[in-house]
Amino acid sequence: MILCQRRLSKILYDCHRFSVRKLTSSICVEEEENELHGDGAFRRKQPLGYTDEQTYAGCLSFLRRNYTRNLSNVDVAVTGIPHDLSTRYRPGARFGPKSIREASVQVTREKSYPAGIDLFNDLSIIDYGDCWFDQNQPETISSTIQSHAKQIIDKNVFLFSLGGDHYSTYCLLKAHVAHYGKPLSLIQFDAHSHTSTEKNTYSLNDAVQEGLIDPSTSIQIGIRTYNDNLMGIKIVDAQYVHTHRIEDIVEQIKLCVGNNLTYLTFDIDCLDPSFAPGTANPVCGGLTTSQIISILLQLDSINYVGMDIVQVSPLYDQSNITSLAAATIVYELLCLLRNKKILHKTFSFGNYPK
Secondary structure (H helix, E strand, O other): OHHHHHHHHHHHHHHHHHHHHHHHHHHHHHHHHOOOEOOHHHHOOOOOOOOEOOOOOOOOOHHHOEEOOOOOOOOEEEEEEOOOOOOOOOOOHHHHHHHHHHHHHHHOOOOOOOOOOOHHHHOOEEEEEEOOOOOOOHHHHHHHHHHHHHHHHOOOOEEEEEEOOOHHHHHHHHHHHHHHOOOEEEEEEOOOOOOOOOOOOOOHHHHHHOOOEOHHHOEEEEEOOOOOOOOOOEEEEHHHHHHOOHHHHHHHHHHHHOOOEEEEEEEHHHEOOOOOOOEOOOOOOOEOHHHHHHHHOOOOOOEEEEEEEEOEOHHHOOOOHHHHHHHHHHHHHHHHHHHHHHHHOOOOOOOOOO
8 A cells, every 4th residue: 555655656746747847848938939038139049130128238239139250141240340540639439339339229129210111120130249450560450450341241241330430441441342353432421531641641542542442433421621632532511511402412422423332431520519529520510410311311222332430439429429320320321221122122232243
């Protein structure tokens, strides 16, 4: 009788263990199948989709995208270039990529306005992390940035870089031209033309003289500092923007670059200091955030091969408004790329003929 009771107890115990194990397994599977909450940059299994996040907590990848260097099935890789050794006035742009990532949490939760685009369902975006270089050996920085960019571009992935100062654009242009084998057109939003002839300072003279960009099909918007050597690049200055319709500005840009392969660089000091105080060389009389977004949203026919945003210096920012402006501009440009992929079906990332 006692033996039977022991056997019955063991059977009931084994059944209980099996039931608990089965229930626990079921709960784990159910949790895996449910939408993830928090830290999607690490926990999300694929670059598409959105994870519910708290804006004030969690991992600070750009737009909460997967933090990875796996470029499989990726449309756009966002990377940081934390370099500010060529800044001539206020340093601090090396902190720009981190600050833009932090501000980007505010623009990820809602669908785009006004179109209501669910960007993360259509465009595969990752955060590739930052380019590492040895700031104590400045002579190696250019080649390091180029090599970093090459790893992405050669996988036919669109590269969107977060600066850093404007020197990184020169390095990124070299990497893109090496990939495509011909000069690119340039769309530059800036307060400064950067074609100075001063010695021992970076300028777009290098990009023109080395054949990286075609000045006859390149354009600069928002310029409001004097320069007596424009190197043949078309200028749409800030005053022109303020006194003309947005459609006029867009038409000027499209006519200039045409169907050429085009690189877009956005210096945050194109914005007036009231909209972007956190930058190295602020200049009064600049464009508003609203003007910029209205212009960018209509530049959907350009054959873009790469983009960057530079000169965000959070040390001089107020309430992160400069970083938020930068994050918003990048988001709007990503929506533009999404439309080229989904709506126009004319954009193949990285696969333009060389």
